[in-house]
Amino acid sequence: MSLAPSATGPDVDVPALLVRTGRPAWDYGALATVRTLGRWGIPVLVMAEPSERELLRSKYIAGRVAVPLSPEAPPERSVGVLNAVAETFGGPCVVIAGDDESAVLLAEHRTDIDPRLLTFDVAADLPRRLSDKASLAGVASAVGVEYPRHIVSTSTQDIRRFVDDVGLPVIAKSPEPYARLADSAVPFTRLIRTGAELAGIERVAAHGHRVFLQEFLARDGVQFWYTAGVATRAGEEPVVWTGRKVAAHPAETGVGVVNVALPQKQIAARMANACAQIGYVGPFDADWVLDPSNGALHLIDFNPRRGAQFRLFTTTSGLDGVRACHLHLTGRHIDWGEQVFGRVQLVENLSLAQGGRGRPRRYLRDPVAVERSWWAADDISPALAMAGQMLGSAGRKILGTAKGRG
Ligand SMILES: Nc1ncnc2c1ncn2[C@@H]1O[C@H](COP(=O)(O)OP(=O)(O)OP(=O)(O)O)[C@@H](O)[C@H]1O
Ligand SMILES: [Mg+2]
Structure with a gap:
């Protein structure tokens, strides 16, 4: 392994470990993490349930090391699980948090975690304060940002x-x-x-x-914006990527199923400034609501980790948030490039459930690229596993209805 700060390109000798908590289901953010690093030649280890075929069938997975951490387990036990992975593996390993709980654990117990597991040196209490919807209000007000x-x-x-x-x-x-x-x-x-x-x-x-x-801020015409990126130095403004959630599932309160990478300089600047003031380091994914009729802008969510839709945000230098984390934590130079606008990120199964509203071309006639969450031409097995599950559940519903009628 080489850790020269000026070295360019990824350090493919350092694998990544995707840490997850709870019982994740249909986790396209996990699959995207595995694929983006795998395509760079980085081995990716995951914590997953054996039943997660739509993730584990990816050819880019180097190994399943454990089941996801238990949210009920005392933190020492979860740290023990992580440290056992580090011990088995023996060398440095970049850690990617797949959800808020994992990000909170990594920050609060950083000093107990085996130093071979490479994590961001974020203030121990910050991920919890940011992902807690009540304490986020205090953080927002301290940095001059409106919160509902x-x-x-x-x-x-x-x-x-x-x-x-x-x-x-x-x-x-x-x-x-x-x-x-x-x-x-x-x-x-x-x-x-x-x-x-x-x-x-x-x-x-x-x-x-x-x-x-x-x-509830969603009056007619309001827009839902994402800001994402990776803050690498506390107190400095990070590069902030932006995109719009144009269709969600469930429609009003759900995850984005059609997302479009679009410029929004004002929100990017607010987010960059907020990160610097807070002293946040690490990947971030925050949601904002903009009312174009009066310019009102509210922060509604700050996830101290990469979002499930992080592949919406890519740059001309081939970067995304997960790749930037790997480069930073292995001491590599980061060529940020410029954000690629006009990309669409789509969650196929959920967009189907939204019918016409889930069709990307309704929002952008000529997307630069459509990033699908399950389908990838170079890695088709996850989409097949997903399709199999959907057909199975549709079949069970039909049988259930027929039985009910019979
Ligand atoms: N105050 C609000 N007004 C209007 N819509 C809202 C509001 N709060 C949340 N939403 C909608 O509900 C979605 C989910 O809410 P929120 O982000 O707070 O929950 P979450 O569980 O943290 O979601 P995620 O898993 O994306 O982090 C938002 O992305 C947004 O579309
Ligand atoms: Mg959230």
């Missing part, structure tokens, strides 16, 4: 007062990293449209569950 009005409470009275104030619909979210994986009350971001749905949330709160509600 919200409440975190167990009091039905407070909840009612908040909703009276902002009006329905409101967004309910699981506020903290880890909680979302164990949170049966609000396991994912969802829209509360009616009084009956709100009553359900109030019941949850009355049982002592902290509920996070936020004003």
